[in-house]
Amino acid sequence: MTPLRHFDQVINSVKANEPVTIAVAAAADHHVMEAVIDAHQQGIARFILIDDQEKMERIAAHHSFSLTDVEVMHQPELTQTARDAVRAVHDRKANIVMKGMIQTADFLRAVLHKEYGLAKGGVLSHIAAFQIPGYDRLVLVTDSGLNIAPTLKEKVQIIENAISLSHSIGVREPKVALLGAIELVNPNMPATMDAAVLTQMNRRGQIRGALIDGPLALDNAISLAAAEQKGIESEVAGMADVLVVPNIESGNILYKSLSYFAHSQIGSLVVGASAPVVLTSRSDGHQNKLRSIALAVLQARQQLSK
């Protein structure tokens, strides 16, 4: 598989293969339904839609869509829709679980449920993929949404989750940049210490499937010229496929900056569970949801193939 460098390539790659099934909790929402209909009609995924049936039918009709084309589960109780969706994945009726119009906390509680949940004992992490105008590849940023101030151990798994998604989009040995405020190790900046440790863990084979280097400032990570000017010798610098942020604030600020000021296209998902989790928010538009679904399909196929 050649690396997918743009979202168009991601979508086309997904279409070219047999669709997998997505269970959607609280699907009775216009934005969610639009993305679902689009993904269904483009052959990107199959769906199990879970919510109050009458509500779903009304919204589908509004979009000139007949629910007879997809599987529907009537569930009028909102938090129960999340449990049903997760259980559908647990019972192998679906390969991906997706959040509709339900609180994230309620949704994640079902994902992490002890009995039928999807956690494998590992760290779930949020990964956002960006197609930034002027940058030659999709960049994964993690974790800007779930882990607040990850420990070193948690960072290992956050990195491994991002490596897994990189492999899913065909980047065989992703270049992972561990971001800090500077490219030097500074004992007063814990993020730079963690970055140095994680880099060495990669060299020792304790984190595999990627080239990892840090600390790097963002400019060193994504600009060869900036890296050269600083005299940084690195196989990662200037060519990062993955940007690992030190904390949720820097991740969220980077996410919003790339979205609002750099006009990037974005898709995102949660990796680390036994199946991919699509966790887009209300403010994410239809295209963003569609891209997230496509990424989740690629990730699900890879997880299924193991």
Next chain:
Amino acid sequence: MTPLRHFDQVINSVKANEPVTIAVAAAADHHVMEAVIDAHQQGIARFILIDDQEKMERIAAHHSFSLTDVEVMHQPELTQTARDAVRAVHDRKANIVMKGMIQTADFLRAVLHKEYGLAKGGVLSHIAAFQIPGYDRLVLVTDSGLNIAPTLKEKVQIIENAISLSHSIGVREPKVALLGAIELVNPNMPATMDAAVLTQMNRRGQIRGALIDGPLALDNAISLAAAEQKGIESEVAGMADVLVVPNIESGNILYKSLSYFAHSQIGSLVVGASAPVVLTSRSDGHQNKLRSIALAVLQARQQLSK
């Protein structure tokens, strides 16, 4: 004074008034000299250049400039150039001190020198001004360069320094957004707690001269649509003049993102000392240095007028 919304307006405003004097430590560098010559010729500032005289003359000649037009202090010892520059400000021969080709740590040691240094016992902080394509005003971001993980007390002074620079560029009551990963107070995210406290301190008149609100995520701070979608009622949201970042990592990552991906014009300086400090780095281009000088001149005039 009407608010200066673009760097062109900043430069023009500076030219329209009597120039102030900048003492440059370690001035014998091509990039530094280019910015100095340009600022001198445009009437933006007067200069005292401190370094090895022969070296400076050679570089000036290379740029077809005669050093007879500026004041020159021969000082062959590198770290001593910083002390001389700071002392010039201390002795009121100059109004601004600027770092040339010398290590930041050595330069700042002179700025903070107990006897003739410029610290007033307060917090020095780095402020970067961005002209972002598509945003209708200059945005100040602080602190992305000096304070690693500021305490609440330090944040108060960091905010006050930014308010001071806002006033210098004619924004009488700047809207200050305290950034977090979310707009809700979350006890697991210290940045959001600090933001709430600082907002209330502003309401109680403990921080004056600005409208302060937080926590706000970056999108809520700079996009009215994003703020409205979240239902945030705020006089700051969507219209921020100042973005206060919670830690140096998020500041640096935002700085680099706005520079490399959003193609912003940037100028920066250090505020909080008895005189403005221009602390541009090697990688900052000539225009960046010129904009930084212009901001420092406006700030110096305001500090002198008090």
